[in-house]
Amino acid sequence: MNNKNHTDVDYLLLGRYLSGEASPAEAIALEEWLTVSPANKQLFEQISNVWSNLASEEKCILPDKAAFFQQIKDQFPQRPQPKIYPLKRISVVTKIAASIVLIAGAAFLYLTLSKKDQSKNTIALTRQTQQTILHDTLPDGSTAIINSYSSLRYPDQFTNNKREIQLNGEAWFSVMANPSKPFIITTGPIHIKVIGTSFNVRNTNETIEVAVKTGIVRMLNNSDSITVQAGEKGIYNIRKQLFSLLNRYNLNEIGYATKVFNFENATLKEIIDQLQKAYDIKIIITNKHLEACTMSSSFDNKSIEYIFDVLAMTLNIEYRIEHKTVYISGNSCT
Amino acid sequence: MDLHDGIINNDNRLTAVVERYFQSCFEGLYRYAFTLLKNNDDAKDAVQAVFVKLWEKRASIDEQQSMQSYLYTSVFHYCLNVKRHEKVRTAYIQNHQSIPHVFNDALTSRENVALITEALESLPPQCKLIFLKSRFEKKKYAEIAEELNLSVKTVEAQIGKALKILREKLSEVLILLVLLLTQ
Structure with a gap:
């Protein structure tokens, strides 16, 4: 071993760092020490190898830098700064030429596309739910979770340069990204247009609500439209024909699909209503007094056993699960 | 027009600034996150969250300030939060696993x-x-x-x-x- 370059090894720092005890400043100090000489780096690698080999533990594997950065870039919220392209002076001849090309192009597109429509025979599929929720995969690999008493209609294959489906009621969508084939949901009088994202659509026949979890969704009727970003909810009032935008929404609303709940001072009754739907179970409270008990907790895609363990512990109640029914018992929740 | 060009150029420049910080700090930040979380997936999430945040705030980046210290501190806090959640989780699981076998690397002779x-x-x-x-x-x-x-x-x-x-x-x-x- 070449020792001359790392005589000043700070083993205390190394120990703290590998144990996960290092402060940000210490981590920076360590990184700086690593860059001092290749020997330092080598020594560090040796020690961390022994470190991870000593316990049955994962090794630190650096992800591929370029791919990882791309992945991060994809996560950058797509709310670009306004891009405005300057209008350049264009000659009249160019304008006319451009118009001709445009018209010809449009005509060509129209003709070929309408022909395509006729030539391809697609079969329309309908998925209708009763009480239970249905998980469905669409022809393009996108997924839909159809809430109770709702229906979804779509072709057995998306042949055009669009992915068009029809919804009655409520469903959650996680759409495969495909910029060249927009995904369009028609529900009632409006269209919802997306490229690749996840969001929930609820048509109550009075309003149509689109709650967006990731990406961007566009809601359109014949004359107007709005853009709904991640974390926001767009609402369309069917009678008034008006769009409005809420800059936040309660995650529990879409818990039936995401199984993500954040209960704040919620009553056991409220909690149970949500869980029954999301987990397709029946919950029976033997002592009605318990329904008014309140608690706060959040669950991110947890098992039903886990959730009831937490409920039982917090509210001092007991539960047992028999097949798809949960029985809750207890005297009081204090 | 010049003003808008300026905004776009400035935004491109800021995106490049974010990328530069990524290029220079990614390795150290990832390694640090890993020591705190002991899990590659979680470490990735941590670094990703910190850079997405930085990108959101790109307009207010003060290039004179030490970005390095900001980034390491952000990773630290992010990881603390993850661990806090994990603690709640493991408190419920409470499966006392037997002592793990010491060497699990097939390459270790x-x-x-x-x-x-x-x-x-x-x-x-x-x-x-x-x-x-x-x-x-x-x-x-x-x-x-x-x-x-x-x-x-x-x-x-x-x-x-x-x-x-x-x-x-x-x-x-x-x-x-x-x-x-x-x-």
Whole structure:
């Protein structure tokens, strides 16, 4: 071993760092020490190898830098700064030429596309739910979770340069990204247009609500439209024909699909209503007094056993699960 | 028009600034996140979250300030939060797993295992006890200190000492291990 370059090894720092005890400043100090000489780096690698080999533990594997950065870039919220392209002076001849090309192009597109429509025979599929929720995969690999008493209609294959489906009621969508084939949901009088994202659509026949979890969704009727970003909810009032935008929404609303709940001072009754739907179970409270008990907790895609363990512990109640029914018992929740 | 061009150019420049910080700090940040979370997926999430945040705030980046310190601190806080959540989770699971088997790397040959075990055995008793508690029971320095009625400084010193001894005893094995592991 070449020792001359790392005589000043700070083993205390190394120990703290590998144990996960290092402060940000210490981590920076360590990184700086690593860059001092290749020997330092080598020594560090040796020690961390022994470190991870000593316990049955994962090794630190650096992800591929370029791919990882791309992945991060994809996560950058797509709310670009306004891009405005300057209008350049264009000659009249160019304008006319451009118009001709445009018209010809449009005509060509129209003709070929309408022909395509006729030539391809697609079969329309309908998925209708009763009480239970249905998980469905669409022809393009996108997924839909159809809430109770709702229906979804779509072709057995998306042949055009669009992915068009029809919804009655409520469903959650996680759409495969495909910029060249927009995904369009028609529900009632409006269209919802997306490229690749996840969001929930609820048509109550009075309003149509689109709650967006990731990406961007566009809601359109014949004359107007709005853009709904991640974390926001767009609402369309069917009678008034008006769009409005809420800059936040309660995650529990879409818990039936995401199984993500954040209960704040919620009553056991409220909690149970949500869980029954999301987990397709029946919950029976033997002592009605318990329904008014309140608690706060959040669950991110947890098992039903886990959730009831937490409920039982917090509210001092007991539960047992028999097949798809949960029985809750207890005297009081204090 | 010039104003808008300026905005776009400035935004491109800021995106480039974010990318530059990524290029220079990614490795260290990832490694740091890994030491805190002991999990590659979680470490990735941490670094990703911190850079997405930085990108959101790109307009207010003060390039004169130390971005490095900001980034490491952000990773630190992010990881603390993850661990806090994890604690709640594991408190419920509470499955007392048996002591994990010591060497699980298929590449570690039997002779090396013997050498490493021997090196571990050669540590002074207290040093060994503390090191094993840290390494195998995954205890925090503060927890070990409290358990053994020692100061955190002592724990820190003993683990540093263990590392030093292990490295000295194992320098040959280490070279072999590194060769095997980096293949």
